[in-house]
Amino acid sequence: MIAYLIRRILYAIPILIGVNLLTFALFFVVNTPDDMARMQLGVKRVTPEAIEKWKQQRGYDKPLLINSTATGTNTFTDTIFWQKSASMFVFDFGYSDDGRSIGREIATRMGPSLAIALPTFLVGLLVYVSFALLMTLFRATALDIVGVALCVVLMSISGLFYIIGGQFLISKLWHLVPISGYAGGADSFKFVVLPILVGIIGGIGSSSRWYRTIFLEEIGKDYVRTARAKGLSELRVLFTHVLKNAMIPILTGVVVVIPLLFMGSLLTESFFGIPGLGSYTIDAINAQDFSVVRAMVFLGSVLYIVGLILTDVSYTVVDPRVRLQ
Amino acid sequence: MFILLDSRLRGNDGTECFMNFIPVILWSDALVFLLIAACIIATLYVRKREHLLLPWRRVAQSSMAMVSLLVLSLFLLVGLLDTLHFRVALPQSNNGEKVYSPEVLSVFDKVVEPLRTHTEKTYSAPFALTLYAKESMTNAQGNIVREYPRLRFGGVHLADEAARDGDVVKRAAVGGALGVIVGMLFLGISSFPRKRENKAGGRSFEERPSSGVIKNALLNGWIPAFAGMTALKEHRAIVIALLVITTLIGAIANLSTAYHVLGTDKVGADVLYLSLKSIRTGLIIGTVTTLVTLPLALFLGVAAGYFRGWVDDVIQYVYTVLSSIPSVLLIAAAVLMMQVTIDTHPEWFETSAARADMRLVALCLILGLTSWTGLCRLLRGETLKLREMEYIQAAQSFGVSSMRILTRHIMPNVMHIILIALVMDFSGLVLAEAVLSYVGVGVDPSMISFGTMINGARLEMGREPMVWWALAAAFSFMLVLVLAANLFADAVRDAFDPRLNRSH
Numbered sequence: 001m002i003a004y005l006i007r008r009i010l011y012a013i014p015i016l017i018g019v020n021l022l023t024f025a026l027f028f029v030v031n032t033p034d035d036m037a038r039m040q041l042g043v044k045r046v047t048p049e050a051i052e053k054w055k056q057q058r059g060y061d062k063p064l065l066i067n068s069t070a071t072g073t074n075t076f077t078d079t080i081f082w083q084k085s086a087s088m089f090v091f092d093f094g095y096s097d098d099g100r101s102i103g104r105e106i107a108t109r110m111g112p113s114l115a116i117a118l119p120t121f122l123v124g125l126l127v128y129v130s131f132a133l134l135m136t137l138f139r140a141t142a143l144d145i146v147g148v149a150l151c152v153v154l155m156s157i158s159g160l161f162y163i164i165g166g167q168f169l170i171s172k173l174w175h176l177v178p179i180s181g182y183a184g185g186a187d188s189f190k191f192v193v194l195p196i197l198v199g200i201i202g203g204i205g206s207s208s209r210w211y212r213t214i215f216l217e218e219i220g221k222d223y224v225r226t227a228r229a230k231g232l233s234e235l236r237v238l239f240t241h242v243l244k245n246a247m248i249p250i251l252t253g254v255v256v257v258i259p260l261l262f263m264g265s266l267l268t269e270s271f272f273g274i275p276g277l278g279s280y281t282i283d284a285i286n287a288q289d290f291s292v293v294r295a296m297v298f299l300g301s302v303l304y305i306v307g308l309i310l311t312d313v314s315y316t317v318v319d320p321r322v323r324l325q
Numbered sequence: 326m327f328i329l330l331d332s333r334l335r336g337n338d339g340t341e342c343f344m345n346f347i348p349v350i351l352w353s354d355a356l357v358f359l360l361i362a363a364c365i366i367a368t369l370y371v372r373k374r375e376h377l378l379l380p381w382r383r384v385a386q387s388s389m390a391m392v393s394l395l396v397l398s399l400f401l402l403v404g405l406l407d408t409l410h411f412r413v414a415l416p417q418s419n420n421g422e423k424v425y426s427p428e429v430l431s432v433f434d435k436v437v438e439p440l441r442t443h444t445e446k447t448y449s450a451p452f453a454l455t456l457y458a459k460e461s462m463t464n465a466q467g468n469i470v471r472e473y474p475r476l477r478f479g480g481v482h483l484a485d486e487a488a489r490d491g492d493v494v495k496r497a498a499v500g501g502a503l504g505v506i507v508g509m510l511f512l513g514i515s516s517f518p519r520k521r522e523n524k525a526g527g528r529s530f531e532e533r534p535s536s537g538v539i540k541n542a543l544l545n546g547w548i549p550a551f552a553g554m555t556a557l558k559e560h561r562a563i564v565i566a567l568l569v570i571t572t573l574i575g576a577i578a579n580l581s582t583a584y585h586v587l588g589t590d591k592v593g594a595d596v597l598y599l600s601l602k603s604i605r606t607g608l609i610i611g612t613v614t615t616l617v618t619l620p621l622a623l624f625l626g627v628a629a630g631y632f633r634g635w636v637d638d639v640i641q642y643v644y645t646v647l648s649s650i651p652s653v654l655l656i657a658a659a660v661l662m663m664q665v666t667i668d669t670h671p672e673w674f675e676t677s678a679a680r681a682d683m684r685l686v687a688l689c690l691i692l693g694l695t696s697w698t699g700l701c702r703l704l705r706g707e708t709l710k711l712r713e714m715e716y717i718q719a720a721q722s723f724g725v726s727s728m729r730i731l732t733r734h735i736m737p738n739v740m741h742i743i744l745i746a747l748v749m750d751f752s753g754l755v756l757a758e759a760v761l762s763y764v765g766v767g768v769d770p771s772m773i774s775f776g777t778m779i780n781g782a783r784l785e786m787g788r789e790p791m792v793w794w795a796l797a798a799a800f801s802f803m804l805v806l807v808l809a810a811n812l813f814a815d816a817v818r819d820a821f822d823p824r825l826n827r828s829h
């Protein structure tokens with residue numbers, strides 16, 4: 001198990017190098033720092049001096065890959081690639097355009113992001129699985145058909161609608177919670193409850209339908225027939241046999257997103273004014289703050305790879321047949 | 326970045342023809358035409374092959390799928406009409422050289438000309454006669470009063486404001502009745518060829534249809550009412566759906582000549598017009614993206630699965646790297662960079678429509694480049710399975726080249742996966758467009774799309790009374806489009822997926 005994990009982590013390194021090279025190519029080769037400076041300073045009527053100043057302030061005035069003017073290891077380290085891209089491997093994200101440390105921002109903004117994302121994830125999973133089990137229990141009846149039809153309609157509605165509709169109905173019409181904003185401590189409850197609710201409802205359609213398909217696939221298998229032949233009640237078959245065996249396909253999709261919860265949700269956070277990583281990313285996109293976007297891309301892929309490893313580990317927990325070696 | 330067909334439109338003697346417009350083919354138009362050509366070729370190919378036709382027959386048997394297809398084809402029709410672009414010649418000329426308006430219009434714009442040109446000053450509610458906001462006006466006595474000004478186009482034929490409700494009902498009824506008649510006629514015409522096919526199709530292998538059958542079919546077919554009745558028995562759902570749709574279209578079309586059925590937006594543009602124009606953007610995002618996804622996923626996935634070894638390693642590495650970046654962030658990063666490129670090269674684009682269009686195409690390209698990995702993985706897995714099959718091994722031992730095995734034996738057997746993936750992806754892409762446009766990495770802000778509509782209307786929710794119509798229109802149009810696409814995709818998946826049990 002330990003050896004397996006070490007191998008997986010080693011295998012992640014070339015992938016992260018790939019991600020790093022890709023973002024480097026995207027941000028510095030497709031468009032040169034000159035282009036970005038021109039864009040930021042206004043396309044027309046921009047002097048070369050202003051561009052140079054912009055680049056110098058942000059440390060973009062170095063050569064891309066090889067610095068021929070420097071000596072020794074500085075040939076490679078005193079370059080944009082080394083200082084802006086490779087440094088992310090030690091989670092040194094540098095500074096955003098407004099001069100703040102990106103690393104510190106990430107650390108402080110993770111909390112609010114998690115406050116929304118974690119409950120949404122946990123309660124959501126519970127709701128989706130229960131709804132799917134309910135449809136499975138009443139399969140091929142009117143309840144099931146209505147449930148599936150509801151799922152299809154729910155998943156055809158844009159995510160933006162849930163957010164805007166939720167804000168309108170609950171905050172504006174019924175005045176139950178504030179429309180947006182955030183506060184720390186106990187006060188946070190009234191701010192997070194609506195985003196969580198909206199997040200859960202937004203996912204019901206596709207998730208419940210997907211889980212229902214998984215359960216139905218399991219229910220056609222021989223062990224279920226055996227369990228029924230033993231005289232077990234349908235509920236017992238569903239909860240102790242089908243649910244357990246359906247864990248593997250469910251975990252495949254679920255565990256991988258757990259680390260990504262730290263990143264928060266772009267849409268929810270920006271609509272509800274939650275000062276988390278999602279709104280940080282959106283603000284950076286709108287302000288065209290490339291260093292923040294680059295840092296988020298790298299952080300996102302690190303978390304995704306952690307999620308993949310966690311998925312493998314979780315298999316051993318739910319399925320004793322799986323041995324990692 | 327235009328392909329101008331200017332020279333062809335002149336007469337032989339060099340003088341101008343009657344045409345006072347110039348067709349314009351934007352990049353996205355060209356890609357749409359390419360897609361249509363591909364679809365026609367695929368249809369012709371499938372038509373002759375019974376085994377490929379079989380799953381489509383199963384799709385056709387599902388009335389849900391056919392109703393969705395009907396709705397989708399309406400959307401497609403609007404989208405296609407909106408794809409035929411042109412520029413109108415301006416009245417003044419520059420030394421005998423015609424000058425064309427910088428505004429790029431489409432055939433659809435011409436069809437709904439009143440909708441496009443009847444713009445008000447600012448917001449007005451659906452069916453409203455007055456603007457949303459009060460203005461200072463001079464009344465008959467010469468005093469300045471704060472009043473809701475009447476609209477320039479919405480309901481101007483009404484002298485008395487109280488007569489509006491009756492007028493709306495009357496117009497809706499007249500339009501609806503016309504719609505029913507058109508729908509009936511359409512049913513009559515369309516049931517004629519089908520009747521003949523039904524009678525002839527069953528025995529085409531044994532005998533030619535006798536002249537009696539044809540005569541009979543002709544007789545039946547030319548009596549629309551009768552044919553409509555038989556059609557009603559056979560395909561109740563689709564007939565009802567068709568009639569409902571034509572009635573709705575008739576009523577709305579008749580109403581929209583006199584009112585703003587869905588109100589107007591901030592700059593006074595008709596929301597119905599905006600919603601209809603958004604369809605093309607959504608459809609292009611949903612379909613053109615597949616032009617990028619498909620070749621990448623197909624070639625790389627099949628190659629990885631078939632050749633294994635280092636080819637597999639390299640391809641797997643590439644798609645693991647791509648898929649490990651959260652897709653929204655990757656798209657955002659790529660779109661930001663694309664924006665920089667477009668903004669720093671304004672000289673590439675002749676009109677603002679061309680620039681917005683280039684952004685749309687680039688967005689499709691980026692969506693395609695970031696979303697092929699899932700399909701690629703599926704295809705790789707399936708190819709790994711297929712290459713161990715006896716018939717592939719037989720082909721290998723006969724010395725058939727790898728290229729030929731791939732194209733003749735493997736690719737046809739993964740086509741169902743591709744088809745299912747493509748139709749399933751479509752609705753997701755339409756929804757993604759709205760979200761991306763909201764985030765600021767979607768289509769050009771000047772391009773009419775569901776995303777830009779929602780984005781523009783979102784901030785007006787706080788007004789009192791609320792401006793809800795633009796949001797409601799965008800969300801409803803999107804819901805209908807995506808729901809139809811989802812239902813159709815489900816039917817296609819059920820028909821093509823060999824793993825599904827056909828008994829239920």
